[in-house]
Amino acid sequence: MGGAGKKRFEVVTTPIDVNEVVGRVMAPEYGAVTTFIGVVRNHSRGRQIRYLEYEAYPEMAEEMLEQIGREIRERWPAIEEVSIVHRIGHQEPGEISVVIAVAAGHRADTFDAARYAIERIKEIVPIWKKEVAVGGEWWVEGPGHPQA
Amino acid sequence: MRVRLRLFASLRDAAGIEAAELELPDDITVGEALDRLCAQYPALARWREHIMLARNRRYVTTADRLADGDEIALFPPVSGG
Numbered sequence: 001m002g003g004a005g006k007k008r009f010e011v012v013t014t015p016i017d018v019n020e021v022v023g024r025v026m027a028p029e030y031g032a033v034t035t036f037i038g039v040v041r042n043h044s045r046g047r048q049i050r051y052l053e054y055e056a057y058p059e060m061a062e063e064m065l066e067q068i069g070r071e072i073r074e075r076w077p078a079i080e081e082v083s084i085v086h087r088i089g090h091q092e093p094g095e096i097s098v099v100i101a102v103a104a105g106h107r108a109d110t111f112d113a114a115r116y117a118i119e120r121i122k123e124i125v126p127i128w129k130k131e132v133a134v135g136g137e138w139w140v141e142g143p144g145h146p147q148a
Numbered sequence: 149m150r151v152r153l154r155l156f157a158s159l160r161d162a163a164g165i166e167a168a169e170l171e172l173p174d175d176i177t178v179g180e181a182l183d184r185l186c187a188q189y190p191a192l193a194r195w196r197e198h199i200m201l202a203r204n205r206r207y208v209t210t211a212d213r214l215a216d217g218d219e220i221a222l223f224p225p226v227s228g229g
Contacts, residue, residue: 038229054228057156057221060205086228098229118229126202126221127228128157139158141198142225
């Protein structure tokens with residue numbers, strides 16, 4: 001088991017250490033780890049972004065991250081380990097907002113599983129971002145109701 | 149019965165509250181509770197069709213029934229990542 005005993009699904013308020021998250025899923029038995037890193041972009045809607053404010057319903061957000069982990073194992077039984085860490089609070093362009101790490105014996109399913117995780121985050125995990133741009137700020141709202 | 153209400157993000161800003169204790173009739177549905185909230189906080193009514201609903205940290209529909217001590221959360225479509 002990779003990173004035995006460590007929490008796999010977490011909402012944090014401090015900068016994310018990518019290597020630490022990857023370490024949670026790594027083990028000598030697993031020949032492949034795919035990592036997705038979400039980064040705060042410096043532009044949106046034609047404006048220069050000064051910073052983002054992420055807010056969460058933290059208790060539910062961690063439970064939904066765990067649910068995504070369960071969904072991945074159901075869809076791709078070859079996936080051995082999943083860890084997802086999402087940061088909330090004030091974040092500047094270039095900072096890391098989310099890290100997803102997926103481990104398996106072989107590489108094939110790890111790419112699909114990591115992609116699935118980020119898409120599901122944007123559907124069901126109760127986290128919202130407010131974009132603060134030069135000359136205005138607004139809440140970003142997702143496309144709508146999820147299949148929960 | 150008493151139910152704890154929590155609002156997040158743009159809904160919290162619109163209603164001007166982030167949490168409240170609600171006194172509700174027994175056996176009320178989530179939708180009926182939402183009707184009352186929209187009457188009490190008209191800013192919510194505008195967003196009603198877009199509101200996501202969670203009861204005790206699970207997504208529910210307006211047909212679900214509430215129970216004493218529940219936590220109900222209202223929020224806009226999520227936008228993390």
